[in-house]
Amino acid sequence: MKVEIKKVGINGEGIGYIDHLPVFVPKAMIGEIVDIKITEKNKRYARGEVLKIVSKNKDRMQPKCHLQHVCGGCSLMHVRYPKQLEYKREILKQSLIKYAQVDPRRISNVLPSEDIFAYRNQFKMPCGIDEGYLESGMFLPNSNYFLGIKKCIIHDKGLEEIRREIMKVLNNAHMEAYSHKTKKGLRNLIVRGFDGKYQCTLVTGENEIGASLIQKLMQIKGMYSLWQSVHTTKKTTEVFGKKVVLLAGEKYLPLQLEDIQLQISPRSFFQLNTKQAIQLYRNIAAMxxxxxxxxxxxxxxIGGISMYLKDKAKEIIGIESIKDAVVNANQNAKKNGCEHVSFLCADAADKLIYLSKKRNIDVLVVDPPRSGLDDAMLDCILRSKIKNIVYVSCNPATLGKNLAVLQNRYRVERIQPIDMFPNTSHIESICLLVRK
Incomplete structure (x- = not known):
C-alpha cells in the first residue's frame, strides 16, 4: 500500500498514517510517497518496510556504506547532511513539545560536526567467525547471526588500520571466537585512540594471553597499551568483564583537549567525537x-567537563558513582594543577542532597546516562535552592520527561543541540535552566 511520509521518528525513521494509525517506516524520508509492506501492527501503531519509493525526496542520497541497510547504526546515511541536521532538530523539538510543552523558539539550530565520516574515536565490537576467519563485527538486530565488518567509515581511519592489524595478529595466533561451552576465546574487541596512540582491550573467556602474543600485538604501530578483561557471563549487555588487567604498555591514554591534559583508562567514558566534545564543552561554558x-x-x-570549567568557579565538586572514574578524575585535576577541583565517589542524588543543605550551589551541571535523571535526583533538585542548571542530554525523550518535572521550579532559558554522531539519529543537547 502507498503511504505519504509526514514526520521523522526518534530513530530517524519516516512516519506516515493509514486510517489515522501511525506507521513507522525505516529509511523513508519526509515528503516521500512509498510503497510499503506492513511487518507489524497493533492498536497504537504499525511498522512497515519500503518496497518501492514512488516519489523521492530531493535530499535523498546513496549511502556510502554498503552495509547501512543491514547494520542500522547509521540510520540517516541516506540523507544529505544539512537535512540530517534539520531532522535532528525536529526530533528534539517533537520530544520537548510532547513531554514538556517547551517553546520551540528556545531551541537553537544544531551545531554541525566538522567531520561527517571517520569521526569516532572508539569502538566496542563483538567478535566471531566469518568466512573461516576470526573477525570483529556485529550481531544482526534481534538475532545471533554474526556479521564480520571489514570496514566502518565512521571510525577514525587510524582506528580502522589498527583494528585490521590486531585481527591479523590474532588470526595468525589461531585465537578462537568466544564459546559459552568452553568459556574460551575472544568475545569483544575494544579500541580507543587519540593522536595516533591506541588503547586496546581484549575481552575474552578464561584465556591466558601468552607473552609472545602480547609482544606481537604491542609491536603494531600506534599500540599504546594492551588490556585484558575476562567476561563469561551469559545474557548481559555489559561489554567488559568485572576486571580489566593491564598486559603491557601505559596505564592511561593521554588526551590534550585545548589547555587540558586528560588521562583515560579503558572503562572511563569520554565523548566518541573528539572535535565535537570541544564544541560541547565550549557551549556548556558559555551557558x-x-x-x-x-x-x-x-x-x-573522568572530570573532563569540570576541568574545562576550571576558570568558571572558585570551587568545583564532581560526583561520580564509579570508583575507577573518580580516581582517574582526581589524578586529572592534580595533573592540571586544579587545586579547587575535586571529585567524590558517591550516588549523585545522595551527595547532592547533602551538599545543597550545607552549601549554596550556584550552578549544577548534569550529564546523565540515556535514562536521564532518576526520581531521587529530580526530587533533590526541586527541594534545593540551586540557581542555575546546565543539563547535558543524549536522549530527547528523557530530557523532555525530566524538563516536565523541573519546570515546576525552573524556567527553560535556551537549548543548544550539537551533532556528535553524523549519519545517525542521535542528538546531543545542552539545556540552560534558571530558577524561577
Missing part, C-alpha cells in the same frame, strides 16, 4: 554566568 562560587557536576566521569 554559565560570570565566575561563581560553587559549581557541582553530577555524573562527572
Amino acid at each position: 554559565i554566568p560570570a565566575k561563581c562560587n560553587l559549581l557541582v557536576e553530577a555524573y562527572s566521569g
Whole structure:
C-alpha cells in the first residue's frame, strides 16, 4: 500500500498514517510517497518496510556504506547532511513539545560536526567467525547471526588500520571466537585512540594471553597499551568483564583537549567525537554566568567537563558513582594543577542532597546516562535552592520527561543541540535552566 511520509521518528525513521494509525517506516524520508509492506501492527501503531519509493525526496542520497541497510547504526546515511541536521532538530523539538510543552523558539539550530565520516574515536565490537576467519563485527538486530565488518567509515581511519592489524595478529595466533561451552576465546574487541596512540582491550573467556602474543600485538604501530578483561557471563549487555588487567604498555591514554591534559583508562567514558566534545564543552561554558562560587557536576566521569570549567568557579565538586572514574578524575585535576577541583565517589542524588543543605550551589551541571535523571535526583533538585542548571542530554525523550518535572521550579532559558554522531539519529543537547 502507498503511504505519504509526514514526520521523522526518534530513530530517524519516516512516519506516515493509514486510517489515522501511525506507521513507522525505516529509511523513508519526509515528503516521500512509498510503497510499503506492513511487518507489524497493533492498536497504537504499525511498522512497515519500503518496497518501492514512488516519489523521492530531493535530499535523498546513496549511502556510502554498503552495509547501512543491514547494520542500522547509521540510520540517516541516506540523507544529505544539512537535512540530517534539520531532522535532528525536529526530533528534539517533537520530544520537548510532547513531554514538556517547551517553546520551540528556545531551541537553537544544531551545531554541525566538522567531520561527517571517520569521526569516532572508539569502538566496542563483538567478535566471531566469518568466512573461516576470526573477525570483529556485529550481531544482526534481534538475532545471533554474526556479521564480520571489514570496514566502518565512521571510525577514525587510524582506528580502522589498527583494528585490521590486531585481527591479523590474532588470526595468525589461531585465537578462537568466544564459546559459552568452553568459556574460551575472544568475545569483544575494544579500541580507543587519540593522536595516533591506541588503547586496546581484549575481552575474552578464561584465556591466558601468552607473552609472545602480547609482544606481537604491542609491536603494531600506534599500540599504546594492551588490556585484558575476562567476561563469561551469559545474557548481559555489559561489554567488559568485572576486571580489566593491564598486559603491557601505559596505564592511561593521554588526551590534550585545548589547555587540558586528560588521562583515560579503558572503562572511563569520554565523548566518541573528539572535535565535537570541544564544541560541547565550549557551549556548556558559555551557558554559565560570570565566575561563581560553587559549581557541582553530577555524573562527572573522568572530570573532563569540570576541568574545562576550571576558570568558571572558585570551587568545583564532581560526583561520580564509579570508583575507577573518580580516581582517574582526581589524578586529572592534580595533573592540571586544579587545586579547587575535586571529585567524590558517591550516588549523585545522595551527595547532592547533602551538599545543597550545607552549601549554596550556584550552578549544577548534569550529564546523565540515556535514562536521564532518576526520581531521587529530580526530587533533590526541586527541594534545593540551586540557581542555575546546565543539563547535558543524549536522549530527547528523557530530557523532555525530566524538563516536565523541573519546570515546576525552573524556567527553560535556551537549548543548544550539537551533532556528535553524523549519519545517525542521535542528538546531543545542552539545556540552560534558571530558577524561577
